[in-house]
Amino acid sequence: MLNQGLKGVVAAETSISHIDGEKGQLIYRGYEAKDLTKSKSFEEVAFLLWFGHLPSAEELEKLNGQLIKNRYLTETMKQVMNHLPHNMEIMSVIRTVISAEGTTDYGWKPTVEQAIRLTALVPTIIAYWYNKINGKSASEPNDTYSHVENYLYMLNGTKPTKAQVDGLETYMILTVEHGMNASTFSARVTASTESDLVSSITTAIGTMKGPLHGGAPSGVIQLLEEIATPDNADKVIREKINNREKLMGFGHRVYKTHDPRAVALRETLLASKGEDEWLDLAVHVEDVAINVLNELKPGRALYTNVEFYAAAIMKSIDFDPDLFTPTFTASRMVGWTAHVLEQAENNTIYRPESVYVGEMVEVAEK
Numbered sequence: 338m339l340n341q342g343l344k345g346v347v348a349a350e351t352s353i354s355h356i357d358g359e360k361g362q363l364i365y366r367g368y369e370a371k372d373l374t375k376s377k378s379f380e381e382v383a384f385l386l387w388f389g390h391l392p393s394a395e396e397l398e399k400l401n402g403q404l405i406k407n408r409y410l411t412e413t414m415k416q417v418m419n420h421l422p423h424n425m426e427i428m429s430v431i432r433t434v435i436s437a438e439g440t441t442d443y444g445w446k447p448t449v450e451q452a453i454r455l456t457a458l459v460p461t462i463i464a465y466w467y468n469k470i471n472g473k474s475a476s477e478p479n480d481t482y483s484h485v486e487n488y489l490y491m492l493n494g495t496k497p498t499k500a501q502v503d504g505l506e507t508y509m510i511l512t513v514e515h516g517m518n519a520s521t522f523s524a525r526v527t528a529s530t531e532s533d534l535v536s537s538i539t540t541a542i543g544t545m546k547g548p549l550h551g552g553a554p555s556g557v558i559q560l561l562e563e564i565a566t567p568d569n570a571d572k573v574i575r576e577k578i579n580n581r582e583k584l585m586g587f588g589h590r591v592y593k594t595h596d597p598r599a600v601a602l603r604e605t606l607l608a609s610k611g612e613d614e615w616l617d618l619a620v621h622v623e624d625v626a627i628n629v630l631n632e633l634k635p636g637r638a639l640y641t642n643v644e645f646y647a648a649a650i651m652k653s654i655d656f657d658p659d660l661f662t663p664t665f666t667a668s669r670m671v672g673w674t675a676h677v678l679e680q681a682e683n684n685t686i687y688r689p690e691s692v693y694v695g696e697m698v699e700v701a702e703k
């Protein structure tokens with residue numbers, strides 16, 4: 338039987354995460370992701386995904402030290418970036434620089450230490466490149482800051498506020514892992530040939546780069562900018578749906594109720610919100626859109642997805658849209674590497690089949 342895009346095909350058993358689209362649950366190793374955002378740091382969640390349990394104080398201290406130590410770019414990485422064309426997309430830069438890390442140290446089997454190193458490097462690669470192309474001097478990592486705090490610091494050169502760190506950390510925890518999505522699957526396919534972790538991760542980055550996957554929240558920002566004021570919301574939304582346009586930030590292939598990541602991001606944003614017209618507009622647009630979608634598209638169960646409030650988070654920390662997909666990549670490094678480690682534990686090479694629909698042609702005799 339042919340399953341276009343492997344839709345509905347179960348490709349692996351995993352104990353890393355589970356998505357219940359009917360209940361609107363995203364589970365990481367038995368814990369609801371949205372609950373983890375309330376009391377756990379990015380580092381604690383990364384430990385959970387890599388090691389299968391939440392860290393003790395001692396284990397967390399060790400992981401923090403490893404992440405901090407591995408934040409620094411090698412001279413080779415800087416040289417590579419200094420030679421890349423100025424107009425290269427950041428995703429291609431990350432893919433290239435991670436590739437430059439692929440030395441013989443990364444043989445089969447992959448290790449958690451390698452996973453930690455690659456995860457620690459990505460924010461520094463993004464910040465180094467982003468500062469370089471914007472004519473700013475590079476900020477070296479700050480060893481006293483957490484993973485997320487340091488990422489914001491390296492991009493802006495100043496200590497971020499608590500609200501900025503909380504917003505981005507919630508986003509990064511919620512996007513750290515999401516089952517057998519295209520990039521995670523591609524990482525597992527590469528690992529299944531007993532290739533090295535760097536190769537699996539460069540495969541995944543290349544897959545994430547495509548707009549159908551790493552789709553940035555930019556479309557949501559455009560929608561909110563077009564609506565501009567709350568009293569326009571109903572009119573603009575009706576026009577779009579009547580014109581058969583999709584509302585960006587609404588609907589999901591798997592979630593047929595609220596996307597738990599959107600719910601958690603909304604809670605975080607509202608908890609730390611001061612005067613914020615942009616966020617007020619987003620909340621208003623969500624309410625209006627759900628009502629209008631329910632009226633004009635009855636029975637389709639359309640709600641906000643993670644992209645909707647990710648856009649609000651990105652806007653509140655004043656992130657350039659060019660940084661959206663790279664930031665998603667920085668968080669998803671944890672999920673990818675955890676899956677590669679899991680694949681390596683019980684490996685079978687992926688080798689699906691195809692159906693030949695071409696012609697049969699006789700070779701003419703000489």
Ligand code: ACO
Pocket residue numbers: 550552578582583584585586587588589590591634637639642643644
């Ligand atoms: N706005 C308006 N109508 C919608 C939307 C939307 N955002 N999403 C689905 N619908 C409607 C469709 O028009 C269709 O209606 P019909 O039955 O009258 O033809 C019905 O709901 C089912 O739509 P499908 O496209 O079949 O739903 P599917 O589950 O395949 O699509 C998808 C999911 C691709 C996410 C879709 O909802 C969409 O394009 N949303 C907008 C883009 C977006 O926000 N993408 C980010 C997703 S989250 C992520 O990737 C991390």
